[in-house]
Amino acid sequence: MNAKRYTLPKKEIIKKSREITQIIKTSNSISGDLVKIYFRILPERDIITRVAFAVSKKVKPIVLKNRAKRLLREVYRLNKHKLIDLLSLKNRSIDMVMLFIGDREIIKRLKYADVEKDFLQSVEKISKLINES
Numbered sequence: 001m002n003a004k005r006y007t008l009p010k011k012e013i014i015k016k017s018r019e020i021t022q023i024i025k026t027s028n029s030i031s032g033d034l035v036k037i038y039f040r041i042l043p044e045r046d047i048i049t050r051v052a053f054a055v056s057k058k059v060k061p062i063v064l065k066n067r068a069k070r071l072l073r074e075v076y077r078l079n080k081h082k083l084i085d086l087l088s089l090k091n092r093s094i095d096m097v098m099l100f101i102g103d104r105e106i107i108k109r110l111k112y113a114d115v116e117k118d119f120l121q122s123v124e125k126i127s128k129l130i131n132e133s
Contacts, residue, residue: 008077014052014095023052023097030125031101032118034110035072039096039126041133047093049084051076055100064107068100071112075119082120086127094126 014020027040053072059065076098087094098119102110 004081006078006081008073008080012048012050014050014097019095020052020054020097023095024099027095028129030122032122034100034102034106034115034118035122036099036101037096037122037126038099039094041130042093042095044091044093049080049087049093050095051080052097053100054097059100059102059104059107064104068102068107068110071110071115072098072100074112075115079116079119079123083123083126086123086130090130092130 014023023040024038027038029036029038031037053069053076055065055068055072059068083094100107
């Protein structure tokens with residue numbers, strides 16, 4: 001039985017702001033209620049699937065901004081295998097930026113299940129786009 005590893009190594013995280021900006025400006029996007037995902041589908045499977053997490057600078061205090069980013073990271077970490085399995089079937093890879101959409105009040109009452117539901121709906125939309133191409 002093949003056990004899934006629910007990890008998020010540093011090599012899978014996009015850190016450079018130039019790369020993040022390039023993905024946002026030149027790629028497709030899918031919006032949910034809480035998360036907007038900018039993504040670029042790469043043709044080769046050799047490249048690692050990478051991700052960046054972002055929250056608007058307008059979200060104050062920083063504690064709430066960090067909470068939103070932490071929830072985004074956790075949702076991705078526990079559900080990335082669904083996206084990667086789909087991409088490996090098509091021999092593809094993906095770079096994406098997960099942007100939290102929402103204000104202070106939304107973050108205060110935000111639950112993990114809400115973010116996970118939104119992320120999984122976005123993955124379904126991405127899978128439809130991949131299957132069409």
